[in-house]
Amino acid sequence: MKWVSLGILTMLLSGTLHSIHNAAIGYSSVPIDDNLSDIFPVDTFIARFVNEMATKEVLKLAGEKVYSNAVIASIYEEAGYAPLWQLERNRMDLENILESAYYEGLNPKDYHLEVITNYNSLSRVYKNRKAVHAAMADLLMTDAILSYTHHLIHGKVDQKDLSPNWDYSMQPTDARKKFDLPKALKQNALHQFVDSARSHLPFYDKLKHLFIEYDSIQKAGGQLPEIKYPGRSLKPGDTIPSVSLLKQRLKADAYTIDSINEVFDKELESALMSFQSLNGLPPDGIAGRKTYQALNLSLSERLNILRANMERVRWINYDYPDEFILINIASYQLQMIKGNEVKFECRVVVGKEHTQTPVFFSYIRYIVFNPSWHIPYSIASEEILPKLKTDKHYLQNRNMLLMRGSSEVNPMSIDFTKYTNTNFPYSIIQEASASNALGKVKFIMPNKYSVYLHDTPSKSLFKRIDRAFSHGCIRLEKPFQLAELLLQEQGYDLAAIQEIIDSKKPKTVVLNKGMPTLIIYMTCNENLKNRQAIFYNDIYGLDKELLNGLNTSR
Known part of the structure; x- marks a missing residue:
């Protein structure tokens, strides 16, 4: 029990905090005459609060903010404004x-937990609670569970507030996630009600x-x-004190290290490769600067990384x-997945930090x-025009x-110094061409x-660890293999594809069935193989702002 808040709530129950609530700035509070608070039943006060919610953006009950919510209003209207949380088992659940x-x-704390916990504690002591306070608690409990389940389904943070480059539209609440709260309370099935709202994607549980x-x-x-x-990379065969510290660090992270000494042996190399694989680094068994950054x-x-990515899954x-x-932007990787198994994968190059690859779903x-x-005009006017x-x-x-419209223009006849990136x-x-x-x-x-996927003549970039070099489109390490997989049911193999390439003539092939494509940004993801x-490294620095949103009180 939180005794400070318990004292505050005791004052609330005695009516001494109403003047404080009425003085709250920026929110609609609910003035109640204590002399009348025992005359009317709980239903009357619930109806009053619900009606006030319809005209106020934010209502304050027991010091907690309740936002105008049509779902809350409809639930209480259908219940005839009767309280929903009379059963102690439901409140404890x-x-x-x-x-x-x-x-x-x-x-x-976003879901009124402190007030709800203390109200339930006091309800065991005060059997005859004031109707107005019972009404407040009932509304707060309903707001809490509806807000929480809404966040489980759609996330707490609005992705569009963070970046215009995110375009996973809010998913509709399907039949298994309907807010049939009265039924759940009647059947003492609150846990099942919440479980139906939680993400069912396997990696969310991971x-x-x-x-x-x-x-x-x-x-x-x-x-x-x-x-x-x-100050330098450590590699197999090295014998220096830093090797011993590296072994101690990996052992602390539950990797198998039996001998703590200064020899960079096979045991350390194996543990280091496992660590690198789990941290989005090339598993080369060499402890370089990026490996140390991940270790630290x-x-x-x-x-916090896990919190940010749970929100992204939501x-x-x-x-x-x-x-x-x-396609995970943060891992620079494309995978074709069938039956939750990786059928094909390759490295990709994604957008630079100031020309980020957007996040969306398409076919x-x-x-x-x-x-x-x-x-694109931006590249032509800002990068090519100066040249x-x-x-x-x-x-x-x-x-x-x-080109000027559909007509080709001789560049030798143009005075390019007259133009800027705006005209x-x-x-x-x-x-x-090859270039x-x-x-x-x-x-x-x-x-x-x-944005689209494409081949590139700049093959050397795929050997880099960090591969954010494009203007937003996604370059593929193995474009012909991907084309073969997408077109194999239409009779194309690598030989047929190469024949088209060798013709040097443009050719468009429409897929008989569009391939669903998800571009995501996950700084922690699951290796479907093990x-x-x-x-992964937060290449666009998006975790911090997302965490700020998660940490901001409702």
């Missing part, structure tokens, strides 16, 4: 459920279980010791199709071989055409961002 919100990465594991270590006083980067993530940082809270393409509808590139001012042969040397009147097309920025194939999935969680 509610307390347990709200306390467990912490393990969903949410804040139990994140939650990992959160519970790290949280239990932290609460038991455990910690992961920080180790200083020795504290338990608190890991818990944003896409619907069942994946049986077969689909999954790959068709594939273009030997494509030309209609260069044209000093080199009019720039376009010709790159198989690019200068450049031309468009630029790069024709199909074409789109390579030899592109995959079109309709979306408002004009079912372990992998942590």
